[in-house]
Amino acid sequence: MVDGSDTAPPRISVALVTRNRPESLERTLRSLRAQHVQPFEVVLCDDSDAEQARTCRALAARYECRYVTGPHRGLYANRNLSALACRGTHVRTMDDDHEFPDGHMQACIRAVEQRPDAVWIIGECLPGREHTAAAWRCPPQLHPRGYSVNPPPGERMWGIADGASIYPREIFERGLRFSERFAFGASYLEWGSRLHWLGYEILHLKSTFVIHHYDPNARSFSDLRTLWGAPLFAGLCHSFIYQPTLRNRLLTLVQFPVTVMRFRTTGVRACFDALRAFKEQRQISLQAATRNAAAGLSRQP
Numbered sequence: 001m002v003d004g005s006d007t008a009p010p011r012i013s014v015a016l017v018t019r020n021r022p023e024s025l026e027r028t029l030r031s032l033r034a035q036h037v038q039p040f041e042v043v044l045c046d047d048s049d050a051e052q053a054r055t056c057r058a059l060a061a062r063y064e065c066r067y068v069t070g071p072h073r074g075l076y077a078n079r080n081l082s083a084l085a086c087r088g089t090h091v092r093t094m095d096d097d098h099e100f101p102d103g104h105m106q107a108c109i110r111a112v113e114q115r116p117d118a119v120w121i122i123g124e125c126l127p128g129r130e131h132t133a134a135a136w137r138c139p140p141q142l143h144p145r146g147y148s149v150n151p152p153p154g155e156r157m158w159g160i161a162d163g164a165s166i167y168p169r170e171i172f173e174r175g176l177r178f179s180e181r182f183a184f185g186a187s188y189l190e191w192g193s194r195l196h197w198l199g200y201e202i203l204h205l206k207s208t209f210v211i212h213h214y215d216p217n218a219r220s221f222s223d224l225r226t227l228w229g230a231p232l233f234a235g236l237c238h239s240f241i242y243q244p245t246l247r248n249r250l251l252t253l254v255q256f257p258v259t260v261m262r263f264r265t266t267g268v269r270a271c272f273d274a275l276r277a278f279k280e281q282r283q284i285s286l287q288a289a290t291r292n293a294a295a296g297l298s299r300q301p
Contacts, residue, residue, distance in 0.1 A: 121138070187233055
């Protein structure tokens with residue numbers, strides 16, 4: 001387990017990523033700054049094109065954010081850069097299409113005060129669904145076939161909320177990063193499985209949620225090869241590194257011919273992308289496990 005003995009008061013840095021959506025970004029910033037309790041800082045990491053970036057930079061100044069120019073290599077490279085720019089004790093990932101109910105940041109601070117060593121994940125709902133059970137549902141975790149499923153209640157989980165999680169900053173200081181091999185897509189599910197494997201406890205923050213203004217037509221990236229390669233990669237890492245049971249491996253391998261039959265040439269390319277990314281990530285993950293062991297941090301069996 002991660003050592004949570006540090007008695008310094010928690011300071012939550014918001015790592016907000018954006019790309020070419022200034023109107024949506026302003027809605028998020030307006031909602032965040034309306035919170036009664038404010039984060040320690042807001043880091044806005046902007047991957048926008050030049051024209052849109054000028055507007056986003058002005059919004060950062062208006063809403064008192066620290067502006068960082070993004071790497072222009074995809075969502076996860078942007079998320080890594082935003083986390084590394086944070087100066088607080090904890091990093092709260094955030095997306096530019098979110099809004100927040102009253103008391104959201106206060107709930108985040110209370111969570112890290114309670115368990116500063118844990119990774120906290122936050123559920124979401126669509127606009128107008130704030131008073132339904134959907135708002136309080138736990139974020140999903142990775143299935144061996146690459147898609148997401150609800151975590152079983154009462155068990156240690158590897159669920160993750162890509163744009164709504166709180167991490168001890170030391171996770172990034174130890175060299176851990178989101179995989180950047182896919183510009184977007186479900187590769188983030190691998191991150192949750194990896195953190196669980198490395199010994200970090202992942203907990204659902206049940207007292208709040210985010211309102212997700214999801215619009216499939218407003219995505220910054222859209223590519224079938226990436227869309228299907230990313231979950232194959234996540235499944236490979238889960239079943240051949242983090243939880244290498246025979247059942248998991250078979251479930252993952254079955255997904256490869258399914259992808260090829262469904263998408264033909266694009267599916268073949270997605271499979272090769274997943275295999276190349278897995279080979280790279282395997283070495284990175286094993287090195288991270290060695291570093292954690294040297295630091296006295298236990299790994300999940």
